[in-house]
Amino acid sequence: MFGLEALELPIVGAPMAGGPSTVALAAAVSDAGGLGSLAAGYRTADDVREQIAQLRAVTARPFGVNVFAPPGPATPDPDAVARYVASLADEAGPLGAPRRDDDDFAAKIDALEQLRPAVVSFTFGLPARDVVDRLHAADVAVWVTVTTPDEARAAAAAGADALIAQGVEAGGHRGSFDDAAPGDLGLLALLQLVGAAVSLPLVASGGIMTAAGVAGVLAAGASAAQLGSALLRTPEAGTSEPQRRVLAAADRPTGLTRAFTGRTARGVVNRFQRAHADAPSAYPQLHHVTAPLRAAARTDGDAETINLWAGQGYPLATERPAGELVRALAAEARERLRAAG
Amino acid sequence: MFGLEALELPIVGAPMAGGPSTVALAAAVSDAGGLGSLAAGYRTADDVREQIAQLRAVTARPFGVNVFAPPGPATPDPDAVARYVASLADEAGPLGAPRRDDDDFAAKIDALEQLRPAVVSFTFGLPARDVVDRLHAADVAVWVTVTTPDEARAAAAAGADALIAQGVEAGGHRGSFDDAAPGDLGLLALLQLVGAAVSLPLVASGGIMTAAGVAGVLAAGASAAQLGSALLRTPEAGTSEPQRRVLAAADRPTGLTRAFTGRTARGVVNRFQRAHADAPSAYPQLHHVTAPLRAAARTDGDAETINLWAGQGYPLATERPAGELVRALAAEARERLRAAG
Numbered sequence: 221m222f223g224l225e226a227l228e229l230p231i232v233g234a235p236m237a238g239g240p241s242t243v244a245l246a247a248a249v250s251d252a253g254g255l256g257s258l259a260a261g262y263r264t265a266d267d268v269r270e271q272i273a274q275l276r277a278v279t280a281r282p283f284g285v286n287v288f289a290p291p292g293p294a295t296p297d298p299d300a301v302a303r304y305v306a307s308l309a310d311e312a313g314p315l316g317a318p319r320r321d322d323d324d325f326a327a328k329i330d331a332l333e334q335l336r337p338a339v340v341s342f343t344f345g346l347p348a349r350d351v352v353d354r355l356h357a358a359d360v361a362v363w364v365t366v367t368t369p370d371e372a373r374a375a376a377a378a379g380a381d382a383l384i385a386q387g388v389e390a391g392g393h394r395g396s397f398d399d400a401a402p403g404d405l406g407l408l409a410l411l412q413l414v415g416a417a418v419s420l421p422l423v424a425s426g427g428i429m430t431a432a433g434v435a436g437v438l439a440a441g442a443s444a445a446q447l448g449s450a451l452l453r454t455p456e457a458g459t460s461e462p463q464r465r466v467l468a469a470a471d472r473p474t475g476l477t478r479a480f481t482g483r484t485a486r487g488v489v490n491r492f493q494r495a496h497a498d499a500p501s502a503y504p505q506l507h508h509v510t511a512p513l514r515a516a517a518r519t520d521g522d523a524e525t526i527n528l529w530a531g532q533g534y535p536l537a538t539e540r541p542a543g544e545l546v547r548a549l550a551a552e553a554r555e556r557l558r559a560a561g
Numbered sequence: 562m563f564g565l566e567a568l569e570l571p572i573v574g575a576p577m578a579g580g581p582s583t584v585a586l587a588a589a590v591s592d593a594g595g596l597g598s599l600a601a602g603y604r605t606a607d608d609v610r611e612q613i614a615q616l617r618a619v620t621a622r623p624f625g626v627n628v629f630a631p632p633g634p635a636t637p638d639p640d641a642v643a644r645y646v647a648s649l650a651d652e653a654g655p656l657g658a659p660r661r662d663d664d665d666f667a668a669k670i671d672a673l674e675q676l677r678p679a680v681v682s683f684t685f686g687l688p689a690r691d692v693v694d695r696l697h698a699a700d701v702a703v704w705v706t707v708t709t710p711d712e713a714r715a716a717a718a719a720g721a722d723a724l725i726a727q728g729v730e731a732g733g734h735r736g737s738f739d740d741a742a743p744g745d746l747g748l749l750a751l752l753q754l755v756g757a758a759v760s761l762p763l764v765a766s767g768g769i770m771t772a773a774g775v776a777g778v779l780a781a782g783a784s785a786a787q788l789g790s791a792l793l794r795t796p797e798a799g800t801s802e803p804q805r806r807v808l809a810a811a812d813r814p815t816g817l818t819r820a821f822t823g824r825t826a827r828g829v830v831n832r833f834q835r836a837h838a839d840a841p842s843a844y845p846q847l848h849h850v851t852a853p854l855r856a857a858a859r860t861d862g863d864a865e866t867i868n869l870w871a872g873q874g875y876p877l878a879t880e881r882p883a884g885e886l887v888r889a890l891a892a893e894a895r896e897r898l899r900a901a902g
Contacts, residue, residue, distance in 0.1 A: 388747060406767065408749050412773050429750075473745075532754075
């Protein structure tokens, strides 16, 4: 089974569902010696099969596939959802109906068990024990995203092989098991707390943009650094044009919001995020409500109505090709560690 | 003038105003080879003179003194302050009157210019240019606490010799120049962003509890790690008994609050912090309102009514003597960096 010690470079490409993660980006990161990732979130199982086939057609290197764990049994307050939908009446675009689904979870697990990527990582919660067992039986390493020491202990008990320790700096959705209490631990505090709680290998995630950041998390005990926003402006990423413009301007802060999906996520603050700061915890219901609105805005190039997921370090993102960036950051990080040691 | 390169160990003891910082704690950190700090906040200038004399009586090592920069010209909304005071009517203890003061700033600067500690550091904003010039003329290094790249640029332009980069993980007050927009950058993101913005030496602050944390910030480019919560349970600290009990239990999260002082600060969440989550930005007015209430509660051993300042990593704090802790963390961090390099 794949282990982090097998990586040539201690770099993981973050799965960025909803567009930015592409086959080309995963291939570039893996070919450079890191671990590229496909983001299975929001895709059908057939889509995921197709992406894996495309990726294998261009690289023989190991890669990971990230899956959204299914929502828990709790149902969001229907009145809160209805009030939120009503509050979107003035938005100039189509809305979807609020509905619950599990993002095709079972079919994706079937596909991944069969297609055997090196790693399947989970976010939004724990996979059931039988899912972990099936993946292990297929020689697939199971990684779980955690944001607190308690989540780390639970993931270790569930059989995870490594943990993605996601600090509050990270862009996109928080991986918290319970969105009602998403936590707020910064990455460096999280690495120390999780390191004291479990002995699994850790992949550090959140705000890592430079060789200094990579060296910092490695020195703090992580086995690898996961890069998300650092890759958003690379030519291989599927980042939308309006989002690329906002990232390049680098003149606005990020903030946490549930406005787009009903789940806490970090994005560059825009009009929609400010206007709907009161969104309830209701994922995936609100995702389905706003998805058509966001798709239309993206087509229109309207950066003020789409989710601009980005981590706190996004102003340091560059347009360098992904493979070149991964190699440069790893080499410079190694140099920094050598100098510091 | 004192520079960070002169430190035997890359460790700074954080100034923790309101009790935890003592002469004994500063002496222990400085004697171990780090830079101990006195916290001038909430004290009179005469008190500060007395503390410096006491410290010099027990150590010949360099140390720093931290000063609250005076509040800006903006006056908090008197109605918001009045509403907040009214909301405290059910608290079982004495309240003070809301008032503005500058914490005896000018007299403290006079004392520090005369007594010449190695470092005078500022939090809550920039000292005026003439203050920086007077301290420099007295051969005193000037450090400024920053929480954003913009604050770092301003501090560099104001003549600071080094910056304390304070991540959102840190316990106690945020050093933000403007409490109305206190920012939320995690330490590792902040170090990278500030490192790209200015070329001053950086002292990293926020959630650093272990050798892994110290090694992490050094590898990420900091010249030293500032320890605050890591020292709170040491025998030399003046931490109150009720706070020590809560820290030892280590079973509650921290959160940001303005409830105690009207300025954003991080503490272990307790009843008061939860009950008054809506406190306005009004420092030092609210500090003076709640100070008598907190003093009475501290005497009563009531941990639910006092400010339990602590950073996100506080569950990792130990009761080791401060000097031993500083030496051990520095040695283990050096070992980690050697191994990583």
